[in-house]
Amino acid sequence: MKKNIIAGQSGGPTAVINASLYGVIEEGLSRAGEVGTIYGMINGIEGFLSGHFMDLSAALSPEDRELLKHTPGAYLGSCRHKLPQNMDSPVYPLLFEKLASMDIGALFYIGGNDSMDTVEKLSRYGELCHSSISFIGVPKTIDNDLPVTDHTPGYGSAAKYVASTVREIVLDASVYQQPSITLVELMGRHAGWVTAASVLARKFPEDNPRLIYLPESPFSVEQLFADVERALAQTPSLVICVSEGIKDSSGRFICEYASEAQTDTFGHKMLTGCAKILEGYLKNRFGVKVRSVELNVNQRCSGLISSLCDIEEAAEAGRFAVKSALEGASGQMVTLNRLPGPDYHMVPGLTDAAAVCNKEKTFPSEWITPDGCGIRPEFISYALPLIQGEPPRRTKDGLPCYLYRNV
């Protein structure tokens, strides 16, 4: 019996969350005998609860869909909204009535750990009320911190952006004769995957960035001083990469080392990144030029330096979600599984959303060098396939051309 489907996006934007939406739409359209209208929630489950959704099958031309595949950000808008733990909450019957009134047969939620929590709760409530709706999660996060899956769509593009951009920072940092230190702060509050990708910027093993610090290793300023002293002797233009979430052995974040007196003129405490803090320490200790660079939001959603491999896998994850729903799966998240062997091959699979939600996969400690400031070659072998391929570049008037919902 032909049913409609609906997709939503949730959590932080990435370079490929729209490629997964594209995959859902394409597979839905190709299954015209089983799938009717393809809806999109505006601003995820939060917006949907307020009645915001759109008819994607009607709104998007084939050209639009192709553009959507290569548009970073979250075309449908996103949210950070957790459904209540209590299944007796009135939210659930409200939601299921809405879905029933729209004749929805399957709901696809593209997001990270928190979004899988939504998938798990919806499918649990669905079982309680004997609903036939399928709930399938499509993984998405630059943090690469979802368990079970080999990696997550979004990570490959973030890794490529970080490696490419750090390589250019290294070029910029090396033009003068005078010794200098450049600190680059990268995303990753709890997991070091994004920061670890900076190792790919090296052209040879002893190249910059010479020192890389992840949240998974306890950080010590004294150890940093020793590492920098050693590295500066060999590389006068030193580049260091740090995760925003590095912390000391007591678990205190380095970004919290800012003096309590650090306030703006209104007396409000100012939040400072760890690289900014370390910049001051290193200036004081070594008396050389030190600067810090925070890559910030572009590392998570740049369409200018994204990975074609990542885009294609994200689209495939969206397609596989629809296929799985039509085969009756529910309460599951799509996984990416790497086949053994010398060449890179990925096949999609499924896992229980409950096995993923609210869990974190941190960077493996065995891939950090024993001195705590380097990344082992095993990671390079793992990550290199994920950053391959250049997506077609669409420009107009010299600027990137993307698909916008509101323009």
Next chain:
Amino acid sequence: MKKNIIAGQSGGPTAVINASLYGVIEEGLSRAGEVGTIYGMINGIEGFLSGHFMDLSAALSPEDRELLKHTPGAYLGSCRHKLPQNMDSPVYPLLFEKLASMDIGALFYIGGNDSMDTVEKLSRYGELCHSSISFIGVPKTIDNDLPVTDHTPGYGSAAKYVASTVREIVLDASVYQQPSITLVELMGRHAGWVTAASVLARKFPEDNPRLIYLPESPFSVEQLFADVERALAQTPSLVICVSEGIKDSSGRFICEYASEAQTDTFGHKMLTGCAKILEGYLKNRFGVKVRSVELNVNQRCSGLISSLCDIEEAAEAGRFAVKSALEGASGQMVTLNRLPGPDYHMVPGLTDAAAVCNKEKTFPSEWITPDGCGIRPEFISYALPLIQGEPPRRTKDGLPCYLYRNV
């Protein structure tokens, strides 16, 4: 009579300073009857004074030279070194003896205001000692602040990077329903050219970035509050671009507004960007999510988002410098001159280095809207041709492929 030539790079790196070097080399090679060896100073005049130079004609294959054209940074290394004002300084005879011993007929110095000071002094000393060596400056600065020339090589690529990247930050900022403010801090301590380029990120006139502040307009926090209040009413996801060098009507930099108490744990004053300062002010005033992004070094030397127009013009400036020297010019800087008419045409010319050195061309006040927070369409017409064209993208293992001197 056949003579050797030498080129140097000076000041901050850009995306196209190597394209100008490529132009010098290509033109030199094509004039084999007049030009012998093509040397490069390592780390500009400072390195040359210490005896550091290389034979570019021997070192670079045709493939290397093609790669050099598209490599950001400064292949030869750079310096920030001012020659003494006093022509009696022993530096001058030392330098001229070196040049004579290498049988140099022309010296090309690729750089900004300070580098043109070097060209002017060398040619002045050359006249004093009746040297036949030509000294020609090739303009380079992302700041676009050199007088006489319509624009400077390096600016087009920086403008393109800024416009493209801000467009993606706008995408990222607009995914949630909740109102938010994103501040983007761009380069430009004294001139607003780079920050003004953020207006190119707009897809329609009322689009983000809605508010743009340059150092050429006195900045007031009270006025910012009024502007933001008005803008937030229309655009809940507000993006604001500011130059690092915005200052108030008394001439005090906003980045100096940080409380004196703002120190690191060693008691050292911490330098903070103006966007970080304003982030605190806006959070306090509007109670919405506010974040700040400092684009930092990548805006000046990214080969990933550079302008083909800029690269070709930079190369042409290098070629024209060699042609001019061979015709007997000295003490001159190459200029880019825009021909009148509806289509963009640029022809190179020459101006006295003395007319350029130590002078600054700020952003025209008539191109700033009367409210002080916008850029007029005249600038868009001026800047759009400069960001056109996508250079070929050379990658290896998914990462940009550049030419390195030391690898």
